[in-house]
Amino acid sequence: MLADAIAAERFRLSRDRVSLFWGFGFMPLIAMLFSMAGDLFVRIVLRKGVPGETTVDLANRAMGAVAGASGPVTALFLLIGAAAIFAGDYRWETWRLITPRNSRVNLLAAKLIVLAEVAAWSLLLTAFTAVLAGLFGSVVNHARLVAPPIGSAFLGHFAGVFVITWLEVLVIGALAAVVGVLTRSTMGAVIAGFVVVFVQSTLAATMQAATWKSLAIPAYAGRILKTFVAAPAEVRPEGGPAGLALVLLLVWLIVLAGGAVVLFRRQDLTKE
DSSP states (O other), rough: HHHHHHHHHHHHHHOOHHHHIIIIIIHHHHHHHHHHHHHHHHIIIIIIOOOOEEEHHHHHEEEEEHTTTHHHHHHHHHHHHHHHHHHHHHHOOOHHGGGSSSOOHHHHHHHHHHHHHHHHHHHHHHHHHHHHHHHEEEEHTTOOOOOOOOTEEEEEEEEHHHHHHHOOOHHHEEEEEEEEHHHHOOOHHHHOOOOOOHHHHHHHHOOSSOOOOHHHSSHHHHHHHHHHHHHHHOOOOOHHHHHHHHHHHHHHHHHHHHHHHHHHHHHOOOTO
């Protein structure tokens, strides 16, 4: 029954091309265009007549793009896609048609799983568009392409940053699920979710010491984790704060996702 719910949710999202594009495809594409514009600016204005060879590291560009994909601006568009997944049925009043065909736990779990899938594809698209932008920059600025040394730990670093950013994105999506179920509104999920994300991102930017209170802020926990996994082994910071950050990030995801399921099971959907 869960597999049927997942298949149905995938099909519905694939037909909602507007939400799919704006929620999960727009920011990778716009980031690529901004990067290309920056390279053109460097070529035309800053480097005009300046001698010297430049290099473009495609691998680090891809990792940097993925690491920054959980910021407040990206989160705003992510919330648009997540709100369409979790609150769209309230808008179109289709819950009363769907709930007799499957359990409520399966229906909401399917939405969470589909969100996780499409978020992963969005992060892969972010890395791909960053590589394309890097190739464009190398051509425009006549820069030499460089790669990580053979035998380096780059793939492990990239995978770690990817998974951590994915977890941050899922926490934002689970927040949209809770707000969407509570407000029964796509706009409510977007606005309230963005306010929470903006506030916690602002607080994270002011934190210095890695205490349990600061690590309880998802944005700060994600930053500590990405710093830990991306650092070379010889300069890697202490692992204690990173371990606690991972635990707290998972706790946020479980609590928010579980809270959305509990609230949804108790709702009266006879008019939805």
